[in-house]
Amino acid sequence: MKRLRATARIAPEDAPTFFTLLAHDDAVTEARVLEVNTTAEGRETFLIAIDGDHSAFAARATETPGVESVDVSSVGDGRAYALLVMRSPETPLFDRIHELGDDAGFVVRTPFVYRDGAMSGHAVGDPEPLQRALENVPEELDLRIDEVGTYRGGLDDPTVALSERQREALEVAQELGYYETPREATHEDVAAELDCAPATASNHLQKAETKLVDAALDEFGPDV
Numbered sequence: 001m002k003r004l005r006a007t008a009r010i011a012p013e014d015a016p017t018f019f020t021l022l023a024h025d026d027a028v029t030e031a032r033v034l035e036v037n038t039t040a041e042g043r044e045t046f047l048i049a050i051d052g053d054h055s056a057f058a059a060r061a062t063e064t065p066g067v068e069s070v071d072v073s074s075v076g077d078g079r080a081y082a083l084l085v086m087r088s089p090e091t092p093l094f095d096r097i098h099e100l101g102d103d104a105g106f107v108v109r110t111p112f113v114y115r116d117g118a119m120s121g122h123a124v125g126d127p128e129p130l131q132r133a134l135e136n137v138p139e140e141l142d143l144r145i146d147e148v149g150t151y152r153g154g155l156d157d158p159t160v161a162l163s164e165r166q167r168e169a170l171e172v173a174q175e176l177g178y179y180e181t182p183r184e185a186t187h188e189d190v191a192a193e194l195d196c197a198p199a200t201a202s203n204h205l206q207k208a209e210t211k212l213v214d215a216a217l218d219e220f221g222p223d224v
Contacts, residue, residue: 001124001125001126001150001151002124002125002126002127002130002148002149002150002151003122003123003124003147003148003149003150003151004122004123004124004130004145004147004148005120005121005122005145005146005147005148006120006121006122006123006143006144006145006146007118007119007120007143007144007146008118008119008120008141008142008143008144009117009118009119009141009142009144010023010117010140010141010142011140011142012024012117014140016097017064017065017066018064018066018067018086019114019119021057021060021061021064022048022114022119023114023115023116023117023118023119024117025056025057025060027052027053027056027057027060028050028051028052028053028057028114029051029052029078029115030050030051030052030113030114030115031048031049031050031051031052031113031114031115032048032049032111032112032113032114033046033047033048033110033111033112033114034047034048034049034110034111035047035110036110042087042088043068043085043086043087044085044086044087044088045083045084045085046082046083046084046085046086047081047082047083048081048082048083048084049079049080049081049111050072050079050080050081050082051078051079052078053078054072054074054078054079054080054082055072057072057080057082058070058072058082061082061084064086066086066087066088067084067085067086068085068086068087069084069085070082070083070084070085071083071084075175076175077177077184079175097138097141100133100136100137103129103132103133104129105125105126105128105129105130106123106124106125106126106129106130106133107123107124107125108121108122108123109121109122109123109124120146122147124151162208162211162212165194165204166204166205166207166208166211167208168194168204169190169194169201169204169205169208170205170208170209172190172193172194173185173190173205176189176190176193178190178205187199187201187202187205188201190205
């Protein structure tokens with residue numbers, strides 16, 4: 001089983017409107033598509049993390065062809081989450097991009113990261129269908145292969161080792177600015193959001209951080 005990581009660019013004049021909204025809009029510093037749900041009728045619901053002017057993003061999203069609704073929840077400091085419902089625009093390029101994922105034998109995994117006119121993401125699957133997808137990439141899509149290797153489960157996605165409570169603690173800490181320089185929040189602030197004792201919040205964070213560091217060090221092998 002192989003893992004492929006790639007970055008795609010589309011010139012603004014060729015880009016589908018949804019790609020332009022996430023990758024080329026000045027209001028968005030970075031957008032991360034965290035989850036996607038597609039109905040049998042072709043309607044898609046996206047959960048998107050937004051860094052930037054979320055009010056401008058919401059206004060422009062509602063004007064984007066195919067977007068049916070957008071609900072934005074701000075978490076402060078220029079960060080927000082958007083729940084966006086859309087019907088796939090009827091454009092040839094958008095259709096051809098979607099068709100790349102129709103072949104059996106591989107999955108395209110979230111998050112998809114949009115930044116500075118580009119989208120990056122990764123896929124996991126058998127070599128043959130992955131190769132067929134690469135061979136059928138539309139010519140308007142400037143695709144750069146960043147990494148090809150054997151899929152290693154948790155080493156490729158260290159967050160799978162986190163418990164739900166540890167993941168929640170990290171998300172809360174990040175939203176509060178616990179990892180900012182200078183630090184904008186304390187264990188007590190994180191504990192208040194988690195509704196637990198400060199020592200418990202500290203324990204969740206320490207265990208989560210240890211798992212992430214261990215996974216990162218495993219990248220270099222057992223002798224590090």
